[in-house]
Amino acid sequence: MAFRRARNPDARMSLGDHLRELRRRFLISAIAVLLCAVGGWVAYPQVYDRLAAPFNDYKASHPSSVISLNFGNATAAFSQQLSISIFVGILASSPVWLYQLWAFIVPGLTKKERRISLAFIGATVPLFLSGCALAYYVLPKVLAVLYGFTPAGASNIQQVSEYFSFVTRFIVAFGGAFLMPVFLVALNAIGVLPSATMLRAWRPAVFGIFVLSAVATPTPDAFTMFLMAIPLVFLYFAAVGVSKLIERSRRANRPEWVDVADDEASAL
Template structure:
């Protein structure tokens, strides 16, 4: 019987449609498996995760003993639903290095060697920035809750349904995490030549205004404290991205052939 041989990989990364589909299925399976494994592991630590995410709420309750504040489950299945949703949320966050790498690995065969290095650096910056944004959101969550709950009229209670509370908290954390990816996108656009550093610094005033508008709209709270705490780091990251783009542009200019700088009305040396 003839032995089946695996088709050798094309050095230029070219694939047939069926090979692309098989590769997509394999990467999708690995990413889904990583999320499932992360969710299962998170399920075993559900009590610790629950305490971690409810601690900002109970910190507010401890600082305001005159307020009746508690988290409740509305129905018999609410606790189970909360366990599943929180486990999936933590599984997605915890497995982000795996599924982000799978996205990168699926795109890589169609890229040049230089583009592969750029995309790998892009991936390497994405994960720490995302986690930094999530960490900042958790750090300011007690103050944001204190401001929001402080608007409750005298004599009222802050009794929260668990599903609504955790929906708010997870959304709050994800918005900060995704927002912190903004400078990585700018650097990525610069790397492909779509966003030069000169354009970034020229339009910095408009960019800062748009950042504050985005912070006001994207955050699930309406208080100015949260908006400023979100917008100020994004503004700093914007200028940090400009510095990186400026360095990349200088490197591109240093490697640019001299004949490309000749005026259109003059003859080149070629």
């Protein structure tokens, strides 16, 4: 006689179940990154030219500057192609690993809450890629400022690995910053961060966004800082609005007997 597994109406998971769930989602994400990295390896020449374009444009506009990219040893070219392929894999597979991350953080939503939150999580990929695109847009200005500190008569011969490491981290950092509202909604969905708390803390949140934007865009003009800060402020308040919708849905589905005092009789 076969025994049925006990039902788990609360959808609670043990620590071992959480670890196995984490491992499963990590493997799915890693396989997606690996497969997309293969495509990045094939498209390496085009990606290299695109990422090196801000550097080459600066070099062309400053013909008197002694500045160039340098492969330092025999294995540098291979290592650089591998790292850029992985970078392409991370960007191209973002729909997969962003979904896996969200599904692991917020596993226990009701059907209605899931519809509301999925409408917002559906924007994660455009948000992430928009942040990356914005980083690429401001990158030439950032390089112009940084290379401007080179003393007259000095050369600025960079290792290719160092340049591309800076560029890829800069782009991913912008993309990650644009995911801020997704994690705010996730914290709200699991009951850690109420929307009222986010709304009360809007002043320090906006201040922190501008500080982050100033650090991430080290240029003397305020335009670049506002270019990053204003979308993040808008996304912060959008996260507050979505969190309020989730809370309203949760209250509507909350049984009446839950709010009855222990010494009173409920309809149940």
